[in-house]
Amino acid sequence: MSADLQETPKAGDASLERLEQSVLGFRRLSNQLLAVIVTIGGLGFTLTCLSSYLGRDLLPIGSPSSLLFVPQGLVMGLYGIAGLLLASYLWAMININLGAGSNNFDKASGMVKICRRGYFKLISAEFPLKDVKAVKVEVRDGFNPLRRLSLRVQGRRDITLTRVGQPLPLAQLEQDGAELARFLDVNLEGL
Template sequence: MASVPSAQSAPAAAAPVVLEQEVLGSRRLSNVLVAAVVSAGGAGFLLTSLSSYLGRDLLPIGHPAALVWVPQGLVMGLYGLAAALLATYLWAVIGIDVGAGSNRFDKAAGRLLVTRRGFRQLIQVETPLKDIQAVKVEVRDGLNPRRRLALRVQGRRDLPLTRVGEPIPLVDLEREGAELARFLGVPLEGV
């Protein structure tokens, strides 16, 4: 008969010293789909405008050559130009992956390092762990929903930790908040 070790003889699990959370940036499927739709729509408007100007159908559907160049074809060209500029911006944001980064909680060094990728530079915020007073779970539903984790830091505004954009499911938000509060040894607020 095998013996089962008692709880006292089992080695205590070492508490983690570093907790690192990856934060998703703008390189998401929803953003890629929006950029693709804007690009296709802009190309359609530009081809419609060019068809109107040249008097030849450059699109396989409809008869854009039948449009009068001024004002219809010209306005279509302006819409196409605006869509092309917007698509360029969206693809640049996706390519750079703006907002991606990490939250690194290091108990050994006694600091929190929040990094995010911006347009031209890497943004870093460093805070001593002893200044963190609580982990906040913010949930606001309605027309502009918000679900995020933030840290209440002594002498500063709340420091958001989660990604911007798509709301995080409540179960995941509460689990991440509880895990972080347990790791830091601070209370969890807003649940």
Template sequence: MPSVSPSASPGAQASAPQLLQQAVLGSRRVSNVLVAVLVSTGGVGFLLTSLSSYLGVDLLPIGHPAELLWVPQGLVMGAYSLAAILLSTYLWTVIGLDVGSGVNRFDKGASQCTITRRGFRQWIQVDLPLREIQAVKVEVREGFNPRRRLSLRVQGRRDLPLTRVGEPISLTDLEQSGAELARFLNVPLEGI
């Protein structure tokens, strides 16, 4: 959630905050962890099924995988297990690194906006002057692939997204966050 801290400079207005920071949630979400656990469990299950077929011994407590023929069922189960283990390794790495997390920082005192995100191998940082921000844009698209996104309309550039990727944010939170940011930056709010 956004946090606002007032500036300590004596020349600033005492009631107006000079700094707005919004934390952005990355890939460390419950939904991602559940998917990674399911893929990992499935990969181990396929691997045990493949090994049971090869060794002729039931390594799983359910079913009778030892009765499967090694060629082709055991080999196919082994290929599935390899794919699932590779996918789960990727998922756990992304969760461990918390890819996509970061901070949106708007500093009126320095007249600077800094957007930082954790990439796969490095931090990504975008700095831009506050005077280049023309509007705060709220984008809502419903349907099969819904999108609820808050972005900055920047002079001479593409829109700069501010919200997390993945599961959609509730409309109330999106509108409230957009209105708070537009009020702070003294720019119009578009898309509502």
């Protein structure tokens, strides 16, 4: 399985009865690097604003104390505040690990359980395996590419199984979809 959907191996015959996939959330290296960069940028702009206000260089690079406080210092301060607010949002989402969860398919109990971490609560959906009609593979290329696996469930909207963000490689998406469709004994749609 891919890094997004990791199959948890089970011992003995239980592996034929249960499939558990973990789904990555917001706590990824790319998001952490982005949060660090935005934090450094926000602090830099804020320190530049303070340097121009106080008349002392608070940054080792350049001489921000030579900037006029009105309007350059104020604009730098606004950029700094915006950067720090965005950084605090990113760090909060990383701390929460938004979108992380699991997909559990249990043939013994005949149930499917999809769990994801939301902003302030755990979001969970349970339904019978017999209601699953197909595994759907969606591929859309272009400016905003989309590659995802979803379950077609009777009486419900399609339920997405892969994480939002970077699209999966097409070969991996096809392999994951085929494995899941084979396990659930349903059709694979969309290819």
